[in-house]
Amino acid sequence: MNRPHVLLSAAQSLDGYLDDASGTRLLLSNEDDFAEVDRLRAEADAILVGAGTVRADNPRLLVRSPELRQARIAAGRPEQPMKVTVTGSGKLDPESRFFTVGDAPKLVYTAPGTAADGWGTAATVVDSAPPRLEHILDDLGKRGVQKLLVEGGSAVHTALLDAGLADELRLAIAPIVVGDPRAPRFLGTGAFPRPLALTEARRLGDVVVLHYRAAAEPSSLDVLRLRQAIELAGQCPPSSTFRVGAVIGLPDGTVLATGHSGEGDPRNHAEEAALAKLEPGDPRLAAATMYSSLEPCSARASHPKSCTQLILETAIPRVVMAWREPSLFVEAEGVEQLLAAGRQVIEVPALGADVRRANTHLPGVRP
Numbered sequence: 045m046n047r048p049h050v051l052l053s054a055a056q057s058l059d060g061y062l063d064d065a066s067g068t069r070l071l072l073s074n075e076d077d078f079a080e081v082d083r084l085r086a087e088a089d090a091i092l093v094g095a096g097t098v099r100a101d102n103p104r105l106l107v108r109s110p111e112l113r114q115a116r117i118a119a120g121r122p123e124q125p126m127k128v129t130v131t132g133s134g135k136l137d138p139e140s141r142f143f144t145v146g147d148a149p150k151l152v153y154t155a156p157g158t159a160a161d162g163w164g165t166a167a168t169v170v171d172s173a174p175p176r177l178e179h180i181l182d183d184l185g186k187r188g189v190q191k192l193l194v195e196g197g198s199a200v201h202t203a204l205l206d207a208g209l210a211d212e213l214r215l216a217i218a219p220i221v222v223g224d225p226r227a228p229r230f231l232g233t234g235a236f237p238r239p240l241a242l243t244e245a246r247r248l249g250d251v252v253v254l255h256y257r258a259a260a261e262p263s264s265l266d267v268l269r270l271r272q273a274i275e276l277a278g279q280c281p282p283s284s285t286f287r288v289g290a291v292i293g294l295p296d297g298t299v300l301a302t303g304h305s306g307e308g309d310p311r312n313h314a315e316e317a318a319l320a321k322l323e324p325g326d327p328r329l330a331a332a333t334m335y336s337s338l339e340p341c342s343a344r345a346s347h348p349k350s351c352t353q354l355i356l357e358t359a360i361p362r363v364v365m366a367w368r369e370p371s372l373f374v375e376a377e378g379v380e381q382l383l384a385a386g387r388q389v390i391e392v393p394a395l396g397a398d399v400r401r402a403n404t405h406l407p408g409v410r411p
């Protein structure tokens with residue numbers, strides 16, 4: 045996978061809105077801030093906005109500064125970055141500036157059956173319905189895009205952060221209060237599994253610019269596989285103990301095995317069921333990650349070996365999990381035992397609510 049580096053850029057009001065609820069675009073940035081965003085555009089190989097932003101703002105998505113355009117040419121790069129948008133409905137006006145302004149290549153990712161003839165010279169890539177952002181990033185990578193600037197809107201920023209696909213965020217905060225819940229918020233509902241670290245806070249006149257970098261781990265593949273593990277818990281038979289799902293995967297995207305609690309035998313644990321499908325000495329396990337919705341157990345009444353022990357009997361170097369086992373049946377020590385044995389453990393508590401939701405049959409467990 046050779047995905048581009050993804051930088052999200054947004055300007056928001058003091059109360060967290062990207063726009064007001066009127067039909068016209070709200071300018072939150074000041075002149076200096078727009079000039080910085082122009083520099084980010086000049087550094088990018090492609091600029092992506094969602095179809096909602098094309099419809100609402102009718103953006104040009106061009107590098108404005110002649111100096112920055114010249115510098116791109118002098119560096120042997122195209123004068124303008126590629127323009128990219130994504131639509132599930134195909135509802136994009138062919139007269140939008142996205143299509144009609146500038147000579148930069150234009151690319152539309154659409155759902156099957158929605159591509160329109162009127163999109164002129166824009167290339168279209170038909171994906172799923174709605175298009176998958178992972179596929180879009182893979183495809184952009186294949187087209188040589190190394191730096192992608194995403195300029196919104198709300199749905200696209202939310203989806204990229206929720207899937208763990210954003211690497212950096214630049215957020216400008218303007219001293220404007222929108223105060224209208226009909227307006228689009230910067231971010232909607234999501235789990236936001238990759239923690240963001242503040243790397244810079246700066247003042248540009250009356251606008252504050254914040255820069256964040258997403259943690260390297262969990263990676264977007266980790267998030268995808270852990271979500272699959274969490275979904276697998278839905279296949280568990282009714283139980284009076286934990287309902288857990290597990291996936292064993294490789295960094296190239298290969299899934300080696302999956303399992304869920306109660307699979308094969310009602311007492312089986314998810315990790316155990318997945319590991320039972322492989323030879324403990326399978327050489328691929330040396331590069332694999334065990335994804336488990338719950339911390340691997342460290343003591344069992346029903347079986348001689350705990351899931352932590354079973355993992356330690358393989359070469360699996362890495363465990364990614366969403367929720368630490370609460371002290372309902374035993375004092376869990378899975379994480380401690382794995383760490384003590386030199387295995388890496390990555391916790392993604394942002395996805396814990398979904399695991400707890402599958403386990404509300406247990407006393408005291410709430411999402």
Ligand SMILES: NC(=O)C1=CN([C@@H]2O[C@H](COP(=O)(O)OP(=O)(O)OC[C@H]3O[C@@H](n4cnc5c(N)ncnc54)[C@H](OP(=O)(O)O)[C@@H]3O)[C@@H](O)[C@H]2O)C=CC1
Pocket residue numbers: 053054055056061062063069070072093094095096097098100101130131132133134135174175176177195196197198199200201203228
């Ligand atoms: N202040 C700022 O920095 C910015 C503000 N804005 C504001 O944001 C608002 C627009 O935001 P919003 O309405 O959320 O629209 P978006 O620009 O985020 O576009 C969302 C649309 O993208 C398409 N889409 C396809 N696949 C996906 C996917 N997997 N995930 C998410 N979207 C997908 C859908 O198009 P379809 O409906 O065609 O199927 C969806 O409706 C406007 O008010 C605009 O002014 C926008 C950018 C920056």
Ligand SMILES: Nc1c(N[C@@H]2O[C@H](COP(=O)(O)O)[C@@H](O)[C@H]2O)[nH]c(=O)[nH]c1=O
Pocket residue numbers: 054055069070071072073077078081093097098101102103104105106195196
């Ligand atoms: N309103 C707003 C932004 N809006 C973004 O700028 C785009 C407009 O691009 P263009 O037509 O090329 O100028 C628009 O579609 C949206 O992505 N950006 C910001 O930095 N600050 C702002 O206050």
